[in-house]
Amino acid sequence: MEVDRADGRNPNQLRPLACSCSILHRAHGSASWSQGDTKVLAAVYGPKAGTKKNENPEKASIEVIWKPRTGQIGKPEKEYEIILKRTLQSICILTINPNTTTSVIIQVVHDDGALLPCAINAACAALVDAGIPMKHLAVAICCCSAESGYCILDPTKLEEQKMKGFAYLVFPNSILSVLPEGSSLVQGEPMEHGIITSVTHGAMSGNLSTLRVSVSHL
Amino acid sequence: MDLRLANMWRLTMNEKKFIKTALTSGIRIDGRNPYEYRKLSIKFGRQVSAFSYIEERDTHIHVHKWVSWFREDGSSEVQLGQTHVMGFVTGQLVQPYRDQANEGTLSIYTEFSLMANPSFEPGRLGEFAVELGRIVDRGLRESRAVDTESLCVLAGKLVWAILIDLHILDNGGNLVDAANIAALAALLTYRRPECSLGGEDGLEV
Numbered sequence: 001m002e003v004d005r006a007d008g009r010n011p012n013q014l015r016p017l018a019c020s021c022s023i024l025h026r027a028h029g030s031a032s033w034s035q036g037d038t039k040v041l042a043a044v045y046g047p048k049a050g051t052k053k054n055e056n057p058e059k060a061s062i063e064v065i066w067k068p069r070t071g072q073i074g075k076p077e078k079e080y081e082i083i084l085k086r087t088l089q090s091i092c093i094l095t096i097n098p099n100t101t102t103s104v105i106i107q108v109v110h111d112d113g114a115l116l117p118c119a120i121n122a123a124c125a126a127l128v129d130a131g132i133p134m135k136h137l138a139v140a141i142c143c144c145s146a147e148s149g150y151c152i153l154d155p156t157k158l159e160e161q162k163m164k165g166f167a168y169l170v171f172p173n174s175i176l177s178v179l180p181e182g183s184s185l186v187q188g189e190p191m192e193h194g195i196i197t198s199v200t201h202g203a204m205s206g207n208l209s210t211l212r213v214s215v216s217h218l
Numbered sequence: 219m220d221l222r223l224a225n226m227w228r229l230t231m232n233e234k235k236f237i238k239t240a241l242t243s244g245i246r247i248d249g250r251n252p253y254e255y256r257k258l259s260i261k262f263g264r265q266v267s268a269f270s271y272i273e274e275r276d277t278h279i280h281v282h283k284w285v286s287w288f289r290e291d292g293s294s295e296v297q298l299g300q301t302h303v304m305g306f307v308t309g310q311l312v313q314p315y316r317d318q319a320n321e322g323t324l325s326i327y328t329e330f331s332l333m334a335n336p337s338f339e340p341g342r343l344g345e346f347a348v349e350l351g352r353i354v355d356r357g358l359r360e361s362r363a364v365d366t367e368s369l370c371v372l373a374g375k376l377v378w379a380i381l382i383d384l385h386i387l388d389n390g391g392n393l394v395d396a397a398n399i400a401a402l403a404a405l406l407t408y409r410r411p412e413c414s415l416g417g418e419d420g421l422e423v
Contacts, residue, residue: 024388025300026334041387043333065332070308070383072327105333107385109304 005159011152014141019121021129027105029130033122035154037112040119042126046102055101059094062102066119069108080106080116087120087140087170093133102132113156114142116168137173142166256299256392260399262407292408296400300390303397305404306383309411314370314377322369322377326355326384326401334389353394354384354401364405378410 005011015036024030027043034040047060055061064081067073088104104126106119117140124138144159144166145151155163237247244252292307314321330347358364369378382401386393 024302024333025390026388041333043387045332067329067331067333067385070306070381103332105331107304107331107333107387 005152006156011150014154015156019125021125027126027130029126029128029132031122031125031129032109033118033125035114035118035121036156037110038114038118039109040115040122041107041109042119042122043105043107044102044123044126044130044132045105046130046132047097047100048103049100051099051101057099060092060097060100060102061094062088062092062104064088064123065103065105067105067107069111080119083116084120084123087138088123088127091124091134091136091138091172092127093135096133102127102130111157113158113160114154114168116140117142117170120168120170135172138170139173140168140170142168257297258399259297260403261295262293262403292404294400294403294407296396296403298390298392298396298399300388301392301396302386302388302390303393303400304385304387305397305400306385307404307408308381308383309408310379310381311371311376312379313375318366320370320373320377321366323379324355324359324364324366324382325379326351326358326382328354328384328386328397330386334386350393350397351384354382354397357398358401358405363402369410380405380408380410 007015009015018034019031021031022029023032023041024043027045029044030042032039032041051057051061052063062085064085066077066081066084068077084104084106092102104123106123108115108119120138120140124134127134128137141153142155143151143153144155144163146162147164152159152163155166160166240247241252246252250256294305296303296305312323314323328347328351330344330350364380369380371377382404384397384400386397
């Protein structure tokens with residue numbers, strides 16, 4: 001179905017991506033990721049000795065600090081920190097450096113929609129720059145659905161406000177790592193249905209079939 | 219990997235001795251003169267752009283056209299050698315203090331985050347961060363760089379409160395200078411929104 005987006009993109013089209021690594025000197029790894037006008041800076045320090053009290057000392061732990069563009073840290077920032085922490089814990093190999101803490105600091109430079117996926121991508125790039133051992137890379141995308149049932153990818157801030165519900169989906173970049181054994185083959189290629197993280201906002205009933213179709217285009 | 223396990227930036231005795239000996243003979247460790255500055259670069263705001271695609275139906279050519287571009291107000295990025303500081307300025311309408319009923323307020327928020335320095339613990343405002351905030355604050359306030367009387371909208375009821383957020387991204391030394399320049403640069407590009415009074419207590423921005 002024909003959809004009019006403000007900047008003329010197709011429903012499946014992403015904004016131009018830009019990524020640069022090693023931009024900070026003190027941090028062990030750093031990356032800046034921008035999707036269109038949304039820009040996020042990530043810095044990684046690690047591994048440092050010792051873990052916090054409520055963390056498992058037999059594994060490496062990841063600490064995430066989210067810094068908003070203006071103002072103090074509040075509840076939404078804490079939520080982003082938790083989501084990011086869980087996502088990064090599932091892609092890093094935690095058994096290599098036990099009893100250490102790796103700190104990931106996210107600084108929001110500008111928010112123009114799809115902020116959390118941009119941050120996940122930036123954090124992943126910064127971890128690679130720091131040399132932290134990981135199983136695979138994480139790719140995050142924001143997908144939202146409107147009242148009339150159509151789905152679009154990578155919304156801008158204006159588009160996000162008009163949408164009924166949206167989902168952030170994070171995929172591993174290697175298909176074979178999260179698929180169970182004996183999974184179904186479609187046309188000779190393994191079907192990608194491994195998802196690391198998904199966060200949903202708003203009401204999305206009845207839209208899952210269109211969501212799956214648009215996601216498989218990625 | 220050993221360097222990473224150390225949480226602090228530790229200097230060895232030999233390094234300290236080397237720096238002192240070099241300084242007494244007038245040389246600094248990066249080759250500068252005692253009074254020489256590092257390269258300073260200031261980026262003002264961010265150019266925000268809006269695209270529009272124009273499709274020519276008969277030839278199926280998509281043409282990218284710049285519809286409008288404008289600078290985002292109130293943000294600056296300063297790089298002094300390896301030190302990297304970003305400043306953002308925002309304004310809000312608030313009630314003034316009773317003893318300064320016709321003056322706006324200026325406040326500076328500096329958080330010395332883990333990004334700049336691996337030894338900083340999050341959640342606790344370090345001494346140096348507070349001191350840095352106070353230095354920048356006193357510098358701007360006492361030199362009357364911001365005319366607080368012009369920030370008044372309605373005497374005794376509504377004034378503009380300007381908040382300057384300084385984000386320290388990379389600590390390469392001399393944060394005081396870099397933070398001051400970032401705060402000033404961000405203030406220079408800041409345009410406060412137009413505000414007109416309508417009716418008895420109506421306010422249109």
